[in-house]
Amino acid sequence: MKALLIYPETPQTFWSFHWALDFISKKAALPPLGLVTLAAMLPENWDKKIVDLNVEKLTDEDLTWANMIFLSGMNVHTASIHRIVARCKDHKKTVVGGGPVFTLDWESFPEIDHFVLNEAEETLPFFLEDLEKGTLKKLYQCDTYPDISGTPVPRWNLLKLNRYASLSIQYSRGCPFDCEFCSITMLNGRTPRMKTSDRFLKELQCMYDLGWRGDVFIVDDNIAGNRRRLKQDLLPALITWLENRDYPFAFTTEISIDTSDDEELVDLLARANITHVFVGIETPDTESLTECGKRQNCNRDLVGSVRKFQNSGISVSGGFIVGFDHDGPSIFRKQIDFIQKSGIVTAMVGLLNAPLGTKLHKRLATEKRIVKTMSGDNMDGSLNFIPKMDKEILVSGYKKILSTIYAPSFYYKRLRTFVREFKPRISMRKRVSSGEIKALFKALWRCGIRGKEKIPFWGTLVWGLFRQPSKLDVIVRMAVYGFHFRKVAETV
Ligand code: SF4
Incomplete structure (x- = not known):
């Protein structure tokens, strides 16, 4: 079996950190932990591939390669999910949905073939058993909560x-x-x-x-x-x-x-x-x-x-x-x-x-x-x-x-x-990486030279230099976050 695990695209929100990520040359704030954990729960002899639309494109080759598509997400992903499922159906693939958005409202996705709802530790074994027997059902759900001490290490x-x-x-x-x-x-x-x-x-x-x-x-x-x-x-x-x-x-x-x-x-x-x-x-x-x-x-x-x-x-x-x-x-x-x-x-x-x-x-x-x-x-x-x-x-x-x-x-x-x-523990301060140095220069350029915030940015930086020199990294990091939050606030 070749399983393709797809995570939908997250729109630009407060939590996407979209505008801040560019400063540190990253594509997404966090990976899809649910899918990474699911990959560890699927049979060992399956081939598995994860495509997170927030860091890469979903190609036709990916869809052609797969026998079965596993899709997860939250409410905020609904539009992206519908687009993904349409493409999967064009490729005549079986789609399995799991995760919060489907657990809360699976009936809004009639085009999805099977749902493995609630927590996968409880419901996935029944899905896999039926898959083996060729007797797959539409819905796998439960009203119990599993012990998670044995959940496998995410892949x-x-x-x-x-x-x-x-x-x-x-x-x-x-x-x-x-x-x-x-x-x-x-x-x-x-x-x-x-x-x-x-x-x-x-x-x-x-x-x-x-x-x-x-x-x-x-x-x-x-x-x-x-x-x-x-x-x-x-x-x-x-x-x-x-x-x-x-x-x-x-x-x-x-x-x-x-x-x-x-x-x-x-x-x-x-x-x-x-x-x-x-x-x-x-x-x-x-x-x-x-x-x-x-x-x-x-x-x-x-x-x-x-x-x-x-x-x-x-x-x-x-x-x-x-x-x-x-x-x-x-x-x-x-x-x-x-x-x-x-x-x-x-x-x-x-x-x-x-x-x-x-x-x-x-x-x-x-x-x-x-x-x-x-x-x-x-x-x-x-x-x-x-x-x-x-x-x-x-x-x-x-x-x-x-x-x-x-x-x-x-x-x-x-x-x-x-x-x-803020009183950070001095012994635990992080080492400065080359990525952080690059981010610093981007922050100086975008916030300190081109941005609307240049006066308070420099004012705070100079204030920090004299009053809180050990926390200059915190000031720069927060200036970058502020750049993102302002962009999000402007779109509301
Ligand atoms: S129920 Fe718990 S997780 Fe939910 S908002 Fe309240 S404190 Fe937070």
Whole structure:
């Protein structure tokens, strides 16, 4: 069997880092971890090829070569998926769909032959068994969550590694919280399932042996779902592994804000070279936090929590949402003020949308407020439900937030706040690569000479030179991100 695993094209979004990738001569921020893992789960005697449309083209030769096409993706990939499937059908190929977009809404893709839904550890064996017997069914799905401690090491060697800015790896699935708008708990459950530290380190060692050095994204939606195991098993083992190899990797992950209360955990995260975390802040408005069930964010000094990470050498990017039923017209100013004060340079502000299958979708459907399927790009200014606030006021207030926080004067002011608070662990600083030197010159040219931001860019650089000279690399990196965010904000 010749299996072709295709990952669809991601449109230019906040998370695509499209405009920033050009500075470092990379084609995509992250590889498709789901497909790379699937490749390891398919029979060993199959020939396998991965085509990620974000870093390469899908050729007719690829399609002619394959006996079977495996396709994965998220909501945001819907248009690309339809284009890929049309080409596969022109070549009369059997297409198998799996991954979040199909698990949530497989019926919207009638042209796909078979669906292997939910988590492949549970459903793929039944598909392979039926394939062997010649009795394939349309749907393979389940309502249980597998143990992931035995999931095979992803086949990163099938990727064109040098085209990615970062590699990705998974430690756990599931999140104990129950935010109303979140589809993670529906897809992965509320009981976190973890790999053992041995297993996780085996995967890291595989990346290391392939020659990868630099950034690694731990894709867990909340790495601290099981805090005890994280503190007692993974982090101590990871710290030792990194020390023995002179810190080849710096990690980014996602975490809930309440972990900032646990000083020991924050210290372990920093010592494990987790240099960046994404945190769902959502809103500084307590009523809206209560409305969406974000209980871990309620009754706390959110800026103070962010500071604890920053002061420990962990930068924070944040997710923010407007459009809750309790949001009044003052929410736009409140969000801007909060983002500026927190020093969260990378602030992803989206309009609330209701993913299919979530508690929010069910509530809004009961209230007859759902109008369409969401686009999957929560920064494209679209809404899939009727908001309580006048829609025009909401959308224009949302655009005002974006145009304000990514205006050069606001962005660089926030960057200085962050740099002042950020205290990286000196012993863990990365070596400067030739790619980073090239990126520096591109940044000086595009931000410092040609860009709209030249005055605050040079102002911040000179300020950094005198006040925070050890963090000049951070300033340049964030200037590059700012260039990307501004471009995205301009298109909303
Ligand atoms: S904390 Fe994050 S992953 Fe967990 S339910 Fe809330 S939004 Fe989803």
